[in-house]
Amino acid sequence: MTEGGRRKFRREGEERRRQDLIEATLDCVAEHGLEGATVRAIALRAGVTAGLIRHYFPGKEDLLQAAYATIVKRMTEQAKAALVMEDSSPHRRLAAFVAANLAAPIIDVRIFSLWAGFIGRVHADPDLAATHREGYLGFRDEVEALVAEVLAADGRTATQSELRRHAIAINAVIDGLWIEGCMAGEMFGAGELAHTGLEAVEALLGVELQSEGEAIQ
Template sequence: MTEQTATRKSFRREGEDKRREDLIAATLACVAERGLAGATVREIALRADVTPGLIRYYFPTKDDLIGAAYRAVMDRMTVQAGAALENAPDDARARLSAFVTANLGQPIMDPNNLSLWAGFIALVHADPIMAAAHRDGYLGFRDELEILIREALLAAGRPAEPHHTRRHAIAINAIIDGLWLEGCLAGDMFAEGELAETGVSAIEAVLGISLQIEGGAV
């Protein structure tokens, strides 16, 4: 009924930002469904209800689009974890706990996120630019973590020398990454919240402090 006789596709102009977001969203949908290899220019365009040529109008090359999608996912995860902090109590230990729990639960711990992340990590190896982008993200995350760790230690009346907080950040970052990985790959093997609990417990052990202010056995 939309007078589709055999004519040219009708279209609406959209703002640049809107288009970019839509194309990135379509890319992520493709990756989620069929993996990075399934994210072809044609498939992405189809998903975004747009013709392939338009992609090139907004992204010089397909790799640029993929890169933008990667950054979008990482940013989204960072924002989501950050949101958990804003809703957290003032206590530094509770904040660290909330941060960890957020990273080890929905929507961050999600197979789709892992799929895109892994596809990127595989690329990083052969692409210095991507490698740098990734390193920045990694260091950013670890720095944020180190601050939380430092404050938690101080709140517990423990010393927090840089030399130690660095080590702790490395170890705790590993715990979060490792559990995130396990959860993404085989979430069904764990009870609801089990990985978050495991993570918090392990981190408490590493830091030698409790992250729970009031009651409740670990």
């Protein structure tokens, strides 16, 4: 952030400028809420004119939709980064994915505040609802694929309906613990939420995801 709370608006191409405006929007929403994130406030934060914002986004709603999509995508990508493991078993990959969702940087007060602000408006805004649905289904599909790999490695078969139910339940476990971690992180020890999440997922699937003595990062 530059002096006076303004972002330095980079002149590095259309997509980079567009992303700078999205980041300025997220800053404003985090500090002032959705209603306080006016086009004028966003322009001030980005260090540009309101007219330039309208060059990239027809209206405030379009900018808010893009900002929410950015949050959802960023959280999913951060969790998926934990899957980049050499010579790892499906069990270790699912364990790493669950643990990543229940630790920093995904557990973060600012991210939770932004998410909560947008969620409160989803049912009244069809475009935000579509963005939310897309993000939710994308995350759930990732969980479903990981579960299918784990069960196959154990020689177990599962119908698509069973995989779907497992993914819904695991997503609910992650969501609930994530909210607790964001709202009251100081109440939990290091790795406690991840351990709790893994225990719940192991119980749901009837598998052991980590060998005894393995530490959760």
